Amino acid sequence: MELLQRSRRLRGSEVLRRMVRETRADASSLIYPMFVVEGSNVKEEISSMPGQYRWSLDRFPEKLEELAEAGVSSYMLFGIPAVKDEVASGAYAEDGIVQRAVRLAKERYPELYCITDVCLCEYTSHGHCGMLKGQEVDNDPSVELLARTALSHAQAGADMVAPSDMMDGRVLAIREALDGADFTTVPIMAYSVKYASGFYGPFREAADSAPAFGDRRAYQMDVHNRREAIKKALQDIDQGADIVMVKPAMSFLDLVREVHDVVDVPVAAYSVSGEYAMVKAAAAQGWIDEERIVGEMASSAFRAGAHIYLTYYAELVAKLIDEGVVG
Numbered sequence: 406m407e408l409l410q411r412s413r414r415l416r417g418s419e420v421l422r423r424m425v426r427e428t429r430a431d432a433s434s435l436i437y438p439m440f441v442v443e444g445s446n447v448k449e450e451i452s453s454m455p456g457q458y459r460w461s462l463d464r465f466p467e468k469l470e471e472l473a474e475a476g477v478s479s480y481m482l483f484g485i486p487a488v489k490d491e492v493a494s495g496a497y498a499e500d501g502i503v504q505r506a507v508r509l510a511k512e513r514y515p516e517l518y519c520i521t522d523v524c525l526c527e528y529t530s531h532g533h534c535g536m537l538k539g540q541e542v543d544n545d546p547s548v549e550l551l552a553r554t555a556l557s558h559a560q561a562g563a564d565m566v567a568p569s570d571m572m573d574g575r576v577l578a579i580r581e582a583l584d585g586a587d588f589t590t591v592p593i594m595a596y597s598v599k600y601a602s603g604f605y606g607p608f609r610e611a612a613d614s615a616p617a618f619g620d621r622r623a624y625q626m627d628v629h630n631r632r633e634a635i636k637k638a639l640q641d642i643d644q645g646a647d648i649v650m651v652k653p654a655m656s657f658l659d660l661v662r663e664v665h666d667v668v669d670v671p672v673a674a675y676s677v678s679g680e681y682a683m684v685k686a687a688a689a690q691g692w693i694d695e696e697r698i699v700g701e702m703a704s705s706a707f708r709a710g711a712h713i714y715l716t717y718y719a720e721l722v723a724k725l726i727d728e729g730v731v732g
């Protein structure tokens with residue numbers, strides 16, 4: 406055959422494939438999400454997320470040590486308080502679970518970058534992400550508490566805050582609260598494009614945060630929407646977001662690309678609990694090759710335009726990057 410273009414010519418060896426690779430990753434892009442809980446000597450496996458644990462503060466440094474050894478230098482904290490109430494008191498308490506975890510982590514592992522998830526759902530007795538007025542989540546009073554929560558995280562020493570609640574106006578309120586207390590250098594990574602997704606199921610078990618009634622569709626985004634994603638990302642940047650996130654990752658890679666193309670800030674993609682659980686479940690059955698799938702998911706997020714990738718598989722992805730399987 407007379408063919409001037411033979412695509413296979415550049416696929417002939419590993420050296421060549423890596424030479425012409427279009428997407429390159431670095432472990433510094435990875436953020437590991439993790440759960441801290443009250444109590445002592447707790448390392449409790451989350452049943453729907455095998456290999457992921459709830460850590461009490463006395464054991465939490467073990468995980469930080471593992472991350473440091475694996476070359477994962479950033480993590481994001483979720484807190485599970487002992488007591489939940491209507492006004493999410495534990496979210497902004499000075500001695501709340503996350504606030505104490507941050508203080509401990511920054512004392513023991515100051516070189517690891519500490520990000521806190523800012524939301525109320527783990528702290529409210531009803532499991533919604535804000536304050537209730539009747540059966541509705543009341544936006545503006547919720548925003549006040551979210552800003553208070555973010556500020557308390559910064560006061561504890563958090564390097565970055567990440568609001569995941571999806572209330573309107575929360576990024577601006579958080580920026581003002583931080584700046585008002587001289588935390589002008591603490592960045593905000595906004596969960597700007599966060600869909601009302603079935604993929605958060607295992608997380609809600611992990612954080613014991615499933616809403617007691619209804620669902621989150623009145624504040625998280627409708628999965629059918631695309632233009633709204635762009636609007637939300639731009640709006641949050643206008644309000645002071647330093648990084649915008651698209652979540653979940655795998656089922657919204659089109660939005661990772663679209664957001665990437667219109668914004669001038671870094672874009673994060675969050676491979677959520679349901680993605681992790683699906684891979685674990687299928688791998689446990691021997692139906693898929695876990696490492697290959699995890700590598701492919703990570704590569705697809707980076708290829709779609711993510712600069713930052715949040716994943717419960719952060720340590721494995723770091724290893725795959727090191728081996729050249731990813732990036």
Ligand code: PBG
Pocket residue numbers: 522524526534569570604605606607608609621676677678679
């Ligand atoms: C809190 C929050 C959730 C997740 C991140 N922050 C749960 C939710 O919105 O219901 C999901 C993360 C995951 O599924 O891994 N609002």
